[in-house]
Amino acid sequence: EIVLTQSPGTLSLSPGERATLSCRASQSVSGSYLAWYQQKPTQAPRLLIYGASSRATGIPDRFSGSGSGTDFTLTISRLEPEDFAVYYCQQYHISPCSFGQGTKLEIK
Amino acid sequence: EVQLVESGGGLVQPGGSLRLSCAASGFTFSDHYMDWVRQAPGKGLEWVGRSKNRDASYTTEYAASVKGRFTISRDDSKKSLYLQMNSLKTEDTAVYYCAAFLVGTPYWGQGTLVTVSS
Numbered sequence: 001e002i003v004l005t006q007s008p009g010t011l012s013l014s015p016g017e018r019a020t021l022s023c024r025a026s027q028s029v030s031g032s033y034l035a036w037y038q039q040k041p042t043q044a045p046r047l048l049i050y051g052a053s054s055r056a057t058g059i060p061d062r063f064s065g066s067g068s069g070t071d072f073t074l075t076i077s078r079l080e081p082e083d084f085a086v087y088y089c090q091q092y093h094i095s096p097c098s099f100g101q102g103t104k105l106e107i108k
Numbered sequence: 109e110v111q112l113v114e115s116g117g118g119l120v121q122p123g124g125s126l127r128l129s130c131a132a133s134g135f136t137f138s139d140h141y142m143d144w145v146r147q148a149p150g151k152g153l154e155w156v157g158r159s160k161n162r163d164a165s166y167t168t169e170y171a172a173s174v175k176g177r178f179t180i181s182r183d184d185s186k187k188s189l190y191l192q193m194n195s196l197k198t199e200d201t202a203v204y205y206c207a208a209f210l211v212g213t214p215y216w217g218q219g220t221l222v223t224v225s226s
Contacts, residue, residue: 054213
């Protein structure tokens with residue numbers, strides 16, 4: 001089973017700052033099957049990045065994904081007020097598919 | 109446009125059963141893997157299981173937490189995915205989402221709430 005560990009658990013930043021979120025896998029993950037989601041209270045997860053670095057339709061270019069193997073990163077270049085939410089990574093290639101525990105991005 | 113619409117959630121007593129459905133549109137359903145994912149109140153996302161496509165012999169896979177109690181099936185003619193949940197426990201209370209994987213891109217529905225309580 002591939003375990004995904006996200007860090008930090010909580011990230012406190014101000015609008016306009018840069019956010020860097022990490023997702024580390026317990027074994028190598030095919031980058032083609034690594035996704036990032038944003039979730040706000042009472043809403044379904046929203047796909048941001050798939051294939052480790054491809055932005056989903058309609059996602060602003062301030063969101064970018066990178067990484068390979070066991071280390072993946074979601075970067076938000078300049079935080080907007082609507083970006084404060086919980087972020088999850090997911091590997092969806094090898095069953096059991098797995099999610100990280102989430103990073104809460106909060107306003108400082 | 110890809111659409112996934114879950115239904116069938118509700119309140120059920122511990123030990124009871126419930127069947128969820130996921131209606132798909134906007135893509136060739138039979139070609140693709142489909143997953144169920146859940147999220148308990150205030151918790152993170154948990155993968156429940158997968159239905160592979162015809163090329164993979166419709167193989168199903170399950171999380172350890174539901175194996176033996178939950179069964180995933182699909183009807184390609186109706187473009188529908190199902191989750192039969194038996195022997196439900198209070199810890200199965202969650203929003204249940206179905207997800208499709210099209211050329212490496214995940215698509216999710218809006219979810220249906222299952223509450224297991226006496």
